[in-house]
Amino acid sequence: MQKKTVFVLGAGVSMQYGFPSGAELVDNICEELAKSEYEYKLHEGKWVKSHWRSDDDIELEMNCLIDALLVLCFDYQEIQRFRERIYYSDTNSIDSFLRNNKHFKDLGKTAISHILIKAEQEVDLFLRQKFQNKEHSSYVGPSVYKYIWSQMQGYLGGAKSVKYFMESQCPLFVTFNYDRSLEQYFSKVIMNYCNNKSGVDTLIASRIRHVHGCLGLHTADVVGPSGVWPYNDHIEVSRLQSACNGIRIIGDKNEDETFVDNLRSEMLQAERIIFLGFAYHPDNLRTLFGKGVTKAQIFGTTYGMTQQEVYGVKRMFEEYVTHVNSQICIEPDHNEMTAYEYLREVVSFGVSQQEAAV
Incomplete structure (x- = not known):
């Protein structure tokens, strides 16, 4: 690349590939906790299945969220309390809910992991365009990953090696x-x-930073070594436990302070930082920059944001940049652009519109 570029990705990007937004994740969890392959009754102080299906097996149980939680020994009544509390909190973020309800943290992280593992569908990564009509409620547009990859190919072809x-x-x-x-x-x-x-797996992993962890170690192969999970929607006890242990919610104490220090150093060394599908949560910006000040050009999508919301975002960046007006390209008139459109129209891998005007 001509410049040291950092892409900062939020949920708006993953939605292209079959993963839920924050609000959809909350809805999915509530819906999944309301259904089961079984009925339950109280027996000698414990909630147990009231009947058994003839094809009952552990795989069937693990595919249903509430049954999987019971396999992992979560209490049935506690599960129902969790569902009721999150439903009536009317929140769009399960992370913020768990930050304020820490006693539900393990249950909540397991529920998050279950929903997201079931969304790991490789076919969704390679769909050219899921919906053609931009007015469709589920329109996601052309692939952001594919566009970035198309720009990378020229540099890769001229490199001495992968x-x-x-x-x-x-x-x-x-x-x-x-x-x-x-x-x-x-x-x-x-x-x-x-x-x-x-x-290649190792090289790719070296260029990706999961700020809040991820759903376990990854392999692109169909079968991975013990503790390393292929990209698919198969759920089993050990995988669900591994995924739960691999993620952190906002507000969790980050035990790896070295990771945060190194991340901030990389952010401050960048010449161009591009936020895509990002909600600009103040805590997340503090995680990225700490007390540092960057000289990088800052770009960011504002899809669906109001003018006042965009100006609020720009004000948040004031403590992290040296020149607000010349460094930040986060504008209200870009609020109808998808991440793909923003990359093509505003940034590009060569010289951005804003840089060309300087």
């Missing part, structure tokens, strides 16, 4: 999403484009 490209020219991806769609997509396309599987 390893050299990944270490010296590939952009850095900082994601606040738990899912592993980034790893799967870029591992898959580079393996096939370069006809080279050797170490």
Whole structure:
């Protein structure tokens, strides 16, 4: 790349690939906790299945959220209290709910993991365009990953090796999403484009930072070694436990302070930072920059935001940049652009419109 580029990805990007938004995740959890393959009754102080299906097996139980939680020994009444509390909190963010209801944290993280694992569908990564009509409520537009990959190919073709490209020219991806769609997509396309599987998983992982953790270690292969999970929707006890242990909610104490320090250093070294599908939560910006001040050009999507909301975002950036007016390209007149459209119209991998005007 011509400049040291960092992409910061929010839920708006993962939605393209079949994952729920924050509000949809809350709705999905509430809906899943309201249904079960079984009925339950109180027996000697414990909630147990009132009847058994003839085809009863552990795999069937794990596919249903409430049954999976019971397999993992969560209390049935506690599960129902959790569902009621989150439903009537009327929140769009389960992370913020769990921050204020820490006693539900393990249950909530397991529920998050279950919903997101079931959304790991490789076919969604390679759909050219899910809906053609932009007015469709589920319109997601052309693939952001595909566009970034199309720009990377020219640099990759001229590089001495895949390893050299990944270490010296590939952009850095900082994601606040738990899912592993980034790893799967870029591992898959580079393996096939370069006809080279050797170490690609590891090289891709070296360019991705999951700020709040992710759903376990990743492999692009169909079967991975113990503790490393392929990208699919298969749920089993050990995988669900691994995913739950791999994610952190907002407000969790980050035990790896070195990770945060290194991340902030990488952010401050960047020459261009591009926020895509991001909600600009103040806590997340503090995680990225700390007390540092960056000289990088700041770009960011504002899809669906009002003019006042955009100006509020720009004010938040004032403490992290040296020159607000010249460094920040986050504008209200971009609020109808999808992430893909924003990249094409405003940024590009060569020279951005704003940079060209300087």
